[in-house]
Amino acid sequence: MSALNLETKYDAVIIGGRCAGAATALLLARSGAKVLLVDRQTEGSDTTSTHALMRGAVIQLNRWGLARGLLEAGSPEIRSTTFHYGDEAVRVEIKAEHGVDYLLAPRRTILDPLLADAARRAGATVCHxxxxxxxxxxxxxxxxxxxxxxxxNGACLTVRSNMVIGADGRYSTVAQNVNARPYFEGQFCSGVVYGYFEGLNSTGLHWHFAKNAAAGVIPTNGCHCVFVAVPGPRFGATFRGDVHQGFLQVLEANSSGLRTDVSRASPSGRLRGFAGAKAQLRQCQGAGWALVGDAGYFKDPLTAHGITDALRDAQLLSAAIIAGDSRALERYQEERDALSMPFLRVTEEIASFSWDLHEVKQLHSTMSSVMRTEANHIAQLSTAPSLAA
Known part of the structure; x- marks a missing residue:
């Protein structure tokens, strides 16, 4: 802990150095705040992720001067999204809006360190x-x-701070210590298995849907992330004993062509699983503390919007802290909830798997409208002078 100055009282101490925590540290440090960001994991370590950044996230990274770094690291520009409903394919081109005409899906081993390095350059103290x-x-x-x-090594150190921010995930220690209870809890979840494959001849994002099954192909750095999803209660029966066989079976249920393509590709590393977790929306602010990212707001990954919302909330929280009063923090929670509840509702319905193909197509139309509203809102935040670089 030699990097810490015992005589410094920090304006903010952030627990958790993944994207939400690092983005918050970056924005606060750029405002001139004294910020300490700590993370229990080693720098650059991987984490479970869909990788997908929707338009709102790319708007923010572009605004912060970081999108170019992701492109230079080999994150491909994603120019289209195709939804597959059985044999029907609906292709959506990424049109230019708010200065953005592509999406991104970087590996977390690239995105998280990029944000942490930017926070460090802005003056934050970053310790892993x-x-x-x-x-x-x-x-x-x-x-x-x-x-x-x-x-x-077990060495302990006490650090004083005006604000402690929990960016430490769904099982947030900060949230537990301040007794931040959820006031929305979901009923459904999907179980997911995913892996990385080289040699797939696929461009753009692809989302596949079938009865009690879903799959996706996401172009990321040097390969594709391929995932399959089933209703949470079916996760064990589908993948227990032979994860690879269960993975191929769910691919086949969505698209025999997709299964063939993936079978011919070269796997990079092992398959990884996530048995699922139900959504929750927690109280995210109080006297001397706040939550950001999954610590305060988690929803099922099947709609692939978690990173986008984490970066959004990092910006909302940073603006509230810079404003410097309790009412600003209350507004942060109100604004977060107003933007998040429509996502939670439609994601709950999609994660329930209680739809036919026509119904899930309509749910995606609703999701598109909600995403457009969020992107418009995020774009309007770009004029906030306190968050300028």
Missing amino acids: GIALSELEFAPSSGRVIGVSLRDA
Whole structure:
């Protein structure tokens, strides 16, 4: 922990260095705030992810001057999205809006370090291999006033801060310590298995849907991420014993051609699974603390919108902290909820798998409208002077 200055009281300490935490650190540091970002994982480590960045995320990364870095790292420009409903294919070209005419799907081993490096260059102190031990509370008011941190050797250090931000995922330790309870909880979830394949002759995003099954092909750095999804309760029966065979069976259920293409491709690494988790929306602010990313808002990955919303909320939270009053933090939660609830509702319906192909097509139309509203909202935030580089 030699990088930490014991005499410094930070404006913000952020727990969790993935995209939501790193983006928040970047924006706060660019405003002139003293920021400490800590993450228990090693720098550049991988994590479960759909990789897909929707228009709102690309708008933000472009605004922050980081989209070019992803392209230079080999993240392909995605110019189309095709939805496959059985034998019907609906191709949607990515039209130019808000200065963006492509999507991206970078590996997290590229996106997360890019954001953390940008935060470091902006003046934030970034430390990996350090975990939150406990929060420090003011005895009289109960306000969060700092954190106790622990490194891999067990050494502990207490750091004071005006604001502690939990960006530490669905099982957020910060959320547990401040008793941030969810006020929306989903009923459905999908179970997902995914892997990386080289040699697939596929451009653009492809989403496949069939009865009780879904699949996707996402172009990422040097390969494609291919996933299959089933209703959460069917995850064990589908993949237990032979994950690879279950993976191929779900591909076949969606498209025999897709299964053939993937069977001929070269796998890069093992298949990975996520048994599913139900959506939740938590209280995300209080006296001396706030939550961002999956720590405060998680929904099923089948709609591939988690990273986009994490970057969105990083910007909303940063603006609220810079404003410097409790009402601004309350507005952050209100704004987050107003933008998130339509996504939660439609994602719940898609993750239920209780649709036929016509119905899921209509759900995607609704999703498109919700995404357009969010992208328009994000684009309007670009004029905020306090968040300028």
